[in-house]
Amino acid sequence: MTFETLLEEDMMRERLLELIPEFDLIQDDDLREKCIETWEAAMEESGWTPDALAQMPFTLLINPCPASYIDHIRAVTLTAVRAAEVFGEIYGERVPVNMDYLVAGGLLHDIGKLLEYENRDDGVTVQTYEGKLLRHPFTGMELAARCGLPAEVQHIIATHAGEGDKVIRTTEATLINHADFMNFHSIQRMGQDKNLAARMG
Ligand SMILES: [Fe+2]
Numbered sequence: 001m002t003f004e005t006l007l008e009e010d011m012m013r014e015r016l017l018e019l020i021p022e023f024d025l026i027q028d029d030d031l032r033e034k035c036i037e038t039w040e041a042a043m044e045e046s047g048w049t050p051d052a053l054a055q056m057p058f059t060l061l062i063n064p065c066p067a068s069y070i071d072h073i074r075a076v077t078l079t080a081v082r083a084a085e086v087f088g089e090i091y092g093e094r095v096p097v098n099m100d101y102l103v104a105g106g107l108l109h110d111i112g113k114l115l116e117y118e119n120r121d122d123g124v125t126v127q128t129y130e131g132k133l134l135r136h137p138f139t140g141m142e143l144a145a146r147c148g149l150p151a152e153v154q155h156i157i158a159t160h161a162g163e164g165d166k167v168i169r170t171t172e173a174t175l176i177n178h179a180d181f182m183n184f185h186s187i188q189r190m191g192q193d194k195n196l197a198a199r200m201g
Contacts, residue, residue, distance in 0.1 A: 012043065015050040019070050022077050025103045031150075035104045038111055038147040045143075046114040056117065057125055058110070062188050069113065072183060077106030079179035080172075087171075095171065102172045104149065105156030109176050112140030112157070137163045 016039060017023055026032035043049065048056070050070070057065035058072030067075070084097040116131030116139065131139075141158040156173045158164060160180055169177060 019050050026100050028100050034148050038144050042111050042114040042143055048114045075183050076179045080106050080175040083175055101152045104153045105176050109157055109160040112136030115139045137161050
């Protein structure tokens, strides 16, 4: 590896941590490092940079999309963390939540989207052919497994979307699944209110 490549990687990591300060919520050093490494692997494989992800729509199902991929990742992670804090306050040890797995799962739940989405020449984000065949829960789980994330975090990624509806989700995966849909549906419905018109196609 050349000095320039190393420097580039350092700058990319620095920018990522600047845009997503929630990596610091992970207490376990090894888990935090593996989580960042999974992001780096996804960025290297796809060519997406942290700044480009701050401009990428978090979903292709809402157009125009008012939230970026980075906004979505942070919002879902923090929505789930706040819910888990309420669980702690009210239920205490009766409903335990592993906060480290929850945060890692939140930060990684959509990591496969870096492989599922690409920018067309005109700047519009589209789904890749491979992304159609293997949506982000599959590719995201593979990336996380390759980078040594524990099964609990792989489980959150694999089950966060509709693909996981037949699986009995852990508490952490349930919180991320619902935090994700709280964010998605709220934003999706904002757009739908404006467009009460249709014609037969
Ligand atoms: Fe997703």
